[in-house]
Amino acid sequence: MTIEYNPDDFKSTEIGPGYKSLLEVSDLSVSFVQYQKGLRQRVLKVISNLDISLGSGEILAVVGSSGSGKSLLAHAILGILPNNAICSGKILYKNELLTPERQKKIRGSEITLVPQSVNFLDPLMRVSAQVRTAVRQGNPEEAQKKIFRRYDLSEGVGNQYPFQLSGGMARRVLISAAVINGSKLIIADEPTPGLHPEIVTETLNHLRELTDEGCGVMLITHDISTALQVADKIAVFYAGTTIEITPAADFHGQGQALRHPYTKALWQSLPQNDFTPIPGFQPLPANFSEGCLFAPRCGKITSECTGSLPVMQDLRSGKVRCHHAT
Amino acid sequence: MQLEAKNIGFRYHQNPWLFRNFSLTLNSGEILGLKGQSGCGKTTLARILAGYEKTLEGRIELGGAPLPKVGYRAVQLVFQHPEKSVNPRWHMRDILQEGWQPDDELLARFGIQQDWLSRWPNELSGGELQRFCVVRALSPETKFLIADEMTAMLDAITQAQIWQAILELAKERDLGILVVSHEKELVKRVCDRVIELDSVHLERNSFIS
Ligand SMILES: Nc1ncnc2c1ncn2[C@@H]1O[C@H](COP(=O)(O)OP(=O)(O)OP(=O)(O)O)[C@@H](O)[C@H]1O
Ligand code: SF4
Ligand SMILES: [Mg+2]
Numbered sequence: 001m002t003i004e005y006n007p008d009d010f011k012s013t014e015i016g017p018g019y020k021s022l023l024e025v026s027d028l029s030v031s032f033v034q035y036q037k038g039l040r041q042r043v044l045k046v047i048s049n050l051d052i053s054l055g056s057g058e059i060l061a062v063v064g065s066s067g068s069g070k071s072l073l074a075h076a077i078l079g080i081l082p083n084n085a086i087c088s089g090k091i092l093y094k095n096e097l098l099t100p101e102r103q104k105k106i107r108g109s110e111i112t113l114v115p116q117s118v119n120f121l122d123p124l125m126r127v128s129a130q131v132r133t134a135v136r137q138g139n140p141e142e143a144q145k146k147i148f149r150r151y152d153l154s155e156g157v158g159n160q161y162p163f164q165l166s167g168g169m170a171r172r173v174l175i176s177a178a179v180i181n182g183s184k185l186i187i188a189d190e191p192t193p194g195l196h197p198e199i200v201t202e203t204l205n206h207l208r209e210l211t212d213e214g215c216g217v218m219l220i221t222h223d224i225s226t227a228l229q230v231a232d233k234i235a236v237f238y239a240g241t242t243i244e245i246t247p248a249a250d251f252h253g254q255g256q257a258l259r260h261p262y263t264k265a266l267w268q269s270l271p272q273n274d275f276t277p278i279p280g281f282q283p284l285p286a287n288f289s290e291g292c293l294f295a296p297r298c299g300k301i302t303s304e305c306t307g308s309l310p311v312m313q314d315l316r317s318g319k320v321r322c323h324h325a326t
Numbered sequence: 327m328q329l330e331a332k333n334i335g336f337r338y339h340q341n342p343w344l345f346r347n348f349s350l351t352l353n354s355g356e357i358l359g360l361k362g363q364s365g366c367g368k369t370t371l372a373r374i375l376a377g378y379e380k381t382l383e384g385r386i387e388l389g390g391a392p393l394p395k396v397g398y399r400a401v402q403l404v405f406q407h408p409e410k411s412v413n414p415r416w417h418m419r420d421i422l423q424e425g426w427q428p429d430d431e432l433l434a435r436f437g438i439q440q441d442w443l444s445r446w447p448n449e450l451s452g453g454e455l456q457r458f459c460v461v462r463a464l465s466p467e468t469k470f471l472i473a474d475e476m477t478a479m480l481d482a483i484t485q486a487q488i489w490q491a492i493l494e495l496a497k498e499r500d501l502g503i504l505v506v507s508h509e510k511e512l513v514k515r516v517c518d519r520v521i522e523l524d525s526v527h528l529e530r531n532s533f534i535s
Contacts (some may be wrong), residue, residue: 049481065453065483066451066479066480066481066484067451067452166365167364167365193478194475194479194508195508196363197508198362222480222481224481224482225509266481267482269485271512271514272511272515275486275489275490275515276490277483277484277487278483279437279487280437281387281453284449285452288435299424
């Protein structure tokens with residue numbers, strides 16, 4: 001598929017000129033209805049007012065700690081949130097609204113997910129047969145052989161069961177299965193957990209190759225170092241919302257180019273930097289307050305910060321959600 | 327005191343040997359890094375050192391004697407996935423106090439909030455759960471800690487919080503720690519010395535720094 005360029009599309013992705021808008025999420029909120037004792041219900045808001053955009057040819061890393069809402073964002077885009085979830089806001093794919101019907105139609109073809117672990121594969125099925133079941137069009141066997149050649153997977157590997165694969169091969173099988181239908185938007189959720197650095201690099205290179213062919217890749221990870229190896233821009237998540245969107249290049253030195261106090265603290269806490277953590281922890285959704293959710297841990301807090309959630313504002317070719325961003 | 331592996335060798339069933347003739351010495355107060363290729367047997371080695379798996383060749387010694395089979399384990403293991411090492415049907419308080427009774431001061435050092443104690447494991451994030459697993463392993467009787475990719479799933483701030491608290495405690499108590507990690511920068515930061523478990527050359531292990 002070719003992508004036609006329309007100058008208007010550049011407006012939506014300010015970071016990284018030259019990218020055409022592929023995915024645009026604006027003001028997304030996700031809540032869960034929970035039934036408590038008796039018939040009492042409560043609505044738990046887990047994602048609030050989230051904005052991100054991704055162009056083709058671009059890798060956007062979504063970085064955040066456990067429970068910050070990264071996977072839920074992926075599930076919202078794919079339309080696979082559980083039934084008790086309520087979603088509001090707007091998701092555009094190729095400038096058109098991504099409705100539940102459209103999600104269902106293009107999930108697995110246009111938009112695809114690279115899952116975190118081989119546990120997503122059927123343990124009782126040889127991997128080549130399994131990858132064939134993902135094929136939507138044409139001859140499944142040919143498609144599988146072609147994609148295995150591309151990812152350097154031998155016939156012997158194809159005859160193995162998932163548990164027999166080494167870490168590196170498992171990553172290649174998962175990517176093959178995900179991209180076999182020529183997807184344009186690839187969402188990779190923690191694709192390199194606890195892997196050897198060489199396998200991490202190999203996996204990231206595969207993602208980069210896909211963007212070179214015009215795909216857009218959303219790389220979800222808790223690990224800022226992994227994200228920095230390959231991403232063009234980084235969306236930092238905290239307590240269910242984006243607090244900063246920045247070109248990856250702004251992570252350098254003492255973090256002086258970064259905009260949000262949390263992003264700076266994250267950078268400084270890396271072992272290759274200060275390794276000095278700020279105290280405290282991310283609040284759980286049940287304890288979300290009205291104001292800035294980072295306020296209890298922030299050294300720059302003022303009375304303004306606890307009143308209302310700061311809105312996302314443009315700052316130095318990035319975006320930040322903070323009343324006192326620098 | 328020393329925790330020693332002397333010419334140990336291990337393989338699962340009739341599979342190829344993961345390692346043979348492997349030796350290491352971990353001293354009290356020392357922080358030793360262990361690296362090696364994916365699948366080369368680091369986690370297996372960690373389990374052997376902590377006494378969860380029996381070595382097929384050679385022996386493990388703690389203070390010059392075989393690892394005691396009963397009583398509190400002086401060699402404790404904390405691994406990558408905290409959600410797999412806690413009983414999902416227990417409250418956090420009971421999980422924490424399974425082996426010993428940590429005091430409030432220690433909980434505070436590891437950033438454990440009092441109100442987390444009355445929660446279920448699935449009501450906490452990975453980082454919050456891992457703090458419990460670490461404290462649970464750090465009774466005063468613990469002499470050595472094996473940290474197998476202990477913070478690999480955690481964000482940088484949580485990782486630094488947990489490691490800073492452990493390093494401080496290690497100093498106070500003269501704990502020896504084996505750090506199994508893929509993360510070069512972390513190993514460089516916290517370890518005094520690094521060894522490699524080399525699966526290609528089964529017969530040797532090389533010393534790096
Ligand atoms: N079905 C659900 N019902 C209620 N709360 C939920 C549900 N699914 C997720 N949550 C909550 O939503 C928040 C975000 O979850 P999410 O899985 O997106 O986090 P994450 O950033 O992907 O974390 P991790 O890095 O641990 O994978 C968490 O607090 C989680 O407990
Ligand atoms: S809004 Fe206020 S509390 Fe929140 S990060 Fe900015 S300065 Fe800190
Ligand atoms: Mg997740």
